[in-house]
Amino acid sequence: MTNPLVSVLTGGLLTGLVFALISLGLSLLWGVTDLINFAYAEGLMVAMYATLVSSRMGLDPLAALPLVVAVSVLLNLLIYWLLIKRAMRGAFFTQVFVTFGLLVLLRNLALFVFGPDPHVVQRSLLGGTTTLLGVPLSQAELVASGAALVLALALHLFLTRTVLGFSLKATAEDREAAALIGLDTERIYVVTWALTGVCLGIAGDLIATFFAVFPTVGDVYLLIVFAVVALGGLGSIWGSVGGGVVIGLIQALAGFYLPAPALKYALVFLVFFVVLLARSQGWVGKGP
Amino acid sequence: MRTRLRLARPLLIPLGLLAAVGLLASALGDLFFTDVLILVVIYACAGIAWDIAAGVTGLISMGHASLFGLGAYVAGILLTWYGINLWLGMLAGALVTGLVAMAVGLPTFELKGHYFVMATVALSSIVYVVVINWPALGGASGIYLPILPSGVRHLEFGRSRIAYYWVGLGLLTLFLVLSLAVRESRLGFWFRAVRDDEVAAAAIGVPVLLAKSLAVGISGALSAVAGAYYAAFTLYVSPDTVLDLLLSVEIALVAILGGAGTLFGPLLGAIVLVPLEQYSNALLGGQGKGLAGTAYALIIIVVALFEPRGLMHWVGRAARALRPGGRATAGSAAS
Numbered sequence: 001m002t003n004p005l006v007s008v009l010t011g012g013l014l015t016g017l018v019f020a021l022i023s024l025g026l027s028l029l030w031g032v033t034d035l036i037n038f039a040y041a042e043g044l045m046v047a048m049y050a051t052l053v054s055s056r057m058g059l060d061p062l063a064a065l066p067l068v069v070a071v072s073v074l075l076n077l078l079i080y081w082l083l084i085k086r087a088m089r090g091a092f093f094t095q096v097f098v099t100f101g102l103l104v105l106l107r108n109l110a111l112f113v114f115g116p117d118p119h120v121v122q123r124s125l126l127g128g129t130t131t132l133l134g135v136p137l138s139q140a141e142l143v144a145s146g147a148a149l150v151l152a153l154a155l156h157l158f159l160t161r162t163v164l165g166f167s168l169k170a171t172a173e174d175r176e177a178a179a180l181i182g183l184d185t186e187r188i189y190v191v192t193w194a195l196t197g198v199c200l201g202i203a204g205d206l207i208a209t210f211f212a213v214f215p216t217v218g219d220v221y222l223l224i225v226f227a228v229v230a231l232g233g234l235g236s237i238w239g240s241v242g243g244g245v246v247i248g249l250i251q252a253l254a255g256f257y258l259p260a261p262a263l264k265y266a267l268v269f270l271v272f273f274v275v276l277l278a279r280s281q282g283w284v285g286k287g288p
Numbered sequence: 289m290r291t292r293l294r295l296a297r298p299l300l301i302p303l304g305l306l307a308a309v310g311l312l313a314s315a316l317g318d319l320f321f322t323d324v325l326i327l328v329v330i331y332a333c334a335g336i337a338w339d340i341a342a343g344v345t346g347l348i349s350m351g352h353a354s355l356f357g358l359g360a361y362v363a364g365i366l367l368t369w370y371g372i373n374l375w376l377g378m379l380a381g382a383l384v385t386g387l388v389a390m391a392v393g394l395p396t397f398e399l400k401g402h403y404f405v406m407a408t409v410a411l412s413s414i415v416y417v418v419v420i421n422w423p424a425l426g427g428a429s430g431i432y433l434p435i436l437p438s439g440v441r442h443l444e445f446g447r448s449r450i451a452y453y454w455v456g457l458g459l460l461t462l463f464l465v466l467s468l469a470v471r472e473s474r475l476g477f478w479f480r481a482v483r484d485d486e487v488a489a490a491a492i493g494v495p496v497l498l499a500k501s502l503a504v505g506i507s508g509a510l511s512a513v514a515g516a517y518y519a520a521f522t523l524y525v526s527p528d529t530v531l532d533l534l535l536s537v538e539i540a541l542v543a544i545l546g547g548a549g550t551l552f553g554p555l556l557g558a559i560v561l562v563p564l565e566q567y568s569n570a571l572l573g574g575q576g577k578g579l580a581g582t583a584y585a586l587i588i589i590v591v592a593l594f595e596p597r598g599l600m601h602w603v604g605r606a607a608r609a610l611r612p613g614g615r616a617t618a619g620s621a622a623s
Contacts, residue, residue: 036402036405036406038350038409083589083593086593087592087593090592090593090596091596092401092402093348093592093596094592094593094596095402096348096350096402096405097540097541097544097588097589097591097592097596098588098589098592098593100350100537100588101585101586101587101588101589101592102585102589103537103585104534104537104581104584104585104588105582105585105586105588105589107581108577108578108579108580108581108582108584108585109578109582110578111577111578111581112577112578112579112581112582113578215578219533222409223409223410223413226406226410260421260422262417262420262421263417263418263421265413265417266413266414266417266418266421269410269411269413269414269417270410270414272406272410273407273410273411273414276399276403276406276407276410277395277396277398277399277407280398280399280400280403
């Protein structure tokens with residue numbers, strides 16, 4: 001019989017890593033391109049639906065991973081070429097509305113094609129639970145958490161050990177300076193958007209193994225992801241991991257102690273709000 | 289005084305046209321058409337309210353549904369629990385919402401651009417989550433307002449739907465007059481200065497923080513009035529009908545499509561968008577809602593990319609072309 005607090009904390013840790021998995025792409029995108037993509041969580045939704053479709057065609061989510069990632073990368077590149085490139089030339093006002101419009105677009109397309117009802121991906125290799133330290137944990141969530149760490153490591157190595165990755169980091173740090181020293185910002189943006197697609201594809205595929213798929217799933221994750229990235233620092237891979245874990249723990253503890261467990265999201269959003277304000281004051285690293 | 293009256297002249301034609309349409313609806317007796325007209329008016333009001341903060345002052349908010357909804361809930365609750373008249377409820381809602389908007393807005397005023405938008409989304413989402421998890425406020429199912437005898441006193445017109453339109457038109461007139469008054473006043477000057485260049489505004493002595501607070505307060509109060517009227521019309525408040533993120537996007541879009549920062553922009557935007565949305569929902573229904581929503585989203589994207597100044601920009605140009613004398617219309621006044 002484990003202490004309920006232990007299971008709440010372990011659950012929170014796992015969920016936090018899952019949040020981190022989803023947030024890695026946004027952290028990269030936001031950090032390098034300085035663009036806030038309000039439709040980011042809808043990209044997750046699309047990846048989840050891609051996984052659902054593959055599963056209906058008989059493919060296990062793990063096997064479908066390359067396919068889902070490919071779809072996600074393609075979508076993100078299309079979004080970049082058709083919409084974002086133009087939007088970035090406009091006022092920030094244009095950028096806000098284009099990405100919000102994209103949010104409404106993707107959500108309604110999903111609604112039209114798949115209908116409003118939630119669907120579940122058929123449990124595959126990742127069904128069931130294992131017990132760790134006496135706490136029953138979902139295998140699927142464990143895999144997703146592990147993937148978060150693996151992906152974070154991969155991105156970290158990419159950003160610090162490859163020339164291309166280094167250019168991304170440089171652009172994230174100071175876009176003008178990077179352009180001045182001859183870095184091809186256009187190519188960097190394309191790479192970043194493609195990478196975001198990869199992150200979303202992996203995240204969506206794995207999350208679909210334990211979370212229901214429905215058109216408004218983006219609603220659930222959008223602000224959480226923003227909170228993680230704001231907390232962890234734009235463009236910081238390990239910051240997103242840390243931020244994810246913190247947010248995961250906060251919502252787990254809130255769910256445990258609050259009278260209405262669903263209110264935990266209000267607390268997470270409040271934390272996000274406070275972090276936004278704190279960053280604007282320059283209390284915690286680079287900010288608005 | 290005469291100058292003030294003269295300034296209001298541009299209002300006559302649009303209002304006259306709206307009144308004519310109302311008479312038409314009355315004659316046709318088509319309830320759906322009437323309802324659409326009423327919604328046009330309500331969304332126009334909400335758009336005007338949004339625009340005062342966003343178009344005129346530059347405080348782009350994607351969380352205005354929370355202010356609209358707050359007004360709806362305050363009025364709804366006061367009537368349903370305490371039997372307080374909807375008109376008073378509307379005033380109370382406006383007061384409460386205006387103050388809350390100012391209080392909550394104050395810490396956000398240092399946030400720039402995107403971050404301010406995110407803060408508004410965060411705050412609005414907090415309201416949504418709190419209300420939907422608050423059983424006393426009806427939770428997800430919301431609250432049904434009691435049906436009262438028809439009449440202006442109760443602000444319910446069960447007998448004659450079109451009355452909602454006439455009262456709504458009165459409300460719209462009030463909103464337009466207020467909008468005009470704000471624009472032509474020193475307050476309007478402060479607002480536009482803050483929008484155009486905050487630092488320069490401060491340098492010439494504009495009290496930036498105060499201006500932003502007033503913009504948000506007025507915008508909040510007016511949004512609440514629109515929300516309260518919506519509650520009076522639909523006799524129902526719930527998180528998904530009055531506090532939803534998508535509602536925030538709609539309110540913003542109504543103003544943007546028509547022309548943010550212009551007097552008639554929100555009205556024009558509402559005239560185009562509301563019937564479009566209502567009729568396509570009715571025609572396509574069910575899953576077809578997704579198709580209607582997709583078309584709606586495409587409008588948002590196209591407007592944002594190609595003509596962010598909105599339709600009023602074209603109207604203004606056309607009006608100027610038709611008047612070689614060059615008397616500026618209200619449409620082009622604030623661009």
